[in-house]
Amino acid sequence: MIFEGDYRRDGAVCVRQAFSDEHLRWAMEAIEANLADLSPLAKRASSQDDGAFVEDFCNWGRIPEMEQFIRESPAARIAATLTESNTVRLYHDHVLVKEPGTRQHTRWHQDLPYYNVDGYQNVSMWFPVDPVDRSAAIRFIAGTHRGPWYMPRTFLDDRAAWFPEGSLAEIPDFDADPERWPVIGWALEPGDAVFFNMLTVHGSGGVCGTTRRRVLSIRFLGDDMVHAPRSWPTSPPFPGLVEELDDGCPLDHPLFPVLWTRSGAEAKSRN
Ligand SMILES: O=C(O)CCC(=O)C(=O)O
Numbered sequence: 001m002i003f004e005g006d007y008r009r010d011g012a013v014c015v016r017q018a019f020s021d022e023h024l025r026w027a028m029e030a031i032e033a034n035l036a037d038l039s040p041l042a043k044r045a046s047s048q049d050d051g052a053f054v055e056d057f058c059n060w061g062r063i064p065e066m067e068q069f070i071r072e073s074p075a076a077r078i079a080a081t082l083t084e085s086n087t088v089r090l091y092h093d094h095v096l097v098k099e100p101g102t103r104q105h106t107r108w109h110q111d112l113p114y115y116n117v118d119g120y121q122n123v124s125m126w127f128p129v130d131p132v133d134r135s136a137a138i139r140f141i142a143g144t145h146r147g148p149w150y151m152p153r154t155f156l157d158d159r160a161a162w163f164p165e166g167s168l169a170e171i172p173d174f175d176a177d178p179e180r181w182p183v184i185g186w187a188l189e190p191g192d193a194v195f196f197n198m199l200t201v202h203g204s205g206g207v208c209g210t211t212r213r214r215v216l217s218i219r220f221l222g223d224d225m226v227h228a229p230r231s232w233p234t235s236p237p238f239p240g241l242v243e244e245l246d247d248g249c250p251l252d253h254p255l256f257p258v259l260w261t262r263s264g265a266e267a268k269s270r271n
Pocket residue numbers: 096106111126138202203204215217
């Protein structure tokens with residue numbers, strides 16, 4: 001069941017049992033293949049004495065299980081429903097693994113200011129292949145998908161490595177005023193996934209106990225998304241794209257394949 005109204009209101013929604021055991025297996029195999037062979041974009045997002053929070057990006061082209069999940073699971077169709085789009089493209093994949101005992105939390109942030117795209121009809125899927133309690137799962141500040149954009153900073157040392165200092169508002173102290181900034185989140189079982197707008201503020205806690213927190217995240221572009229070239233390397237970077245796609249153009253490029261299009265009949269019944 002997809003609660004589209006909740007997504008429109010809050011900028012994030014949990015889809016229970018979105019994926020079958022087979023999809024779960026593809027995602028798990030994709031994550032393990034990725035961990036076994038990290039790309040040059042991979043990074044460790046926790047300090048050396050704190051478990052391991054490992055991230056990697058943009059690996060679908062070399063990991064068949066990742067591409068299979070992206071193309072054959074219902075994820076892109078769910079993305080189309082939530083973004084109310086006729087066409088859904090892949091933006092990129094992102095693997096986020098917190099090994100047991102990793103205390104490092106993920107600070108509150110929005111994703112769009114780190115990216116080279118702009119628009120409203122976008123959605124990211126966050127799919128853990130392990131059971132995750134609410135504190136270690138992704139959480140959101142409800143309603144922040146309506147803006148404003150907040151300053152993106154490096155996670156470990158707080159630097160302004162993207163937009164120049166002072167050019168965007170700083171992230172408020174959301175935790176100091178929970179009445180004003182309601183936090184939403186869910187404990188998740190394998191098969192459940194969370195979908196969120198790229199502007200919705202989100203973060204997560206550390207991982208206690210002995211369970212791993214392995215997550216496959218896929219980022220999708222809907223109808224109004226356009227290229228927004230930056231004068232700095234974005235996260236993830238798309239080097240050379242600026243020579244091939246104009247500012248403000250749809251992301252019509254082999255890096256961003258079309259995954260789902262509304263059939264003629266569906267489009268007709270919608271209009
Ligand atoms: O997995 C996490 O801890 C954070 C996730 C996140 O920031 C993202 O998926 O954009």
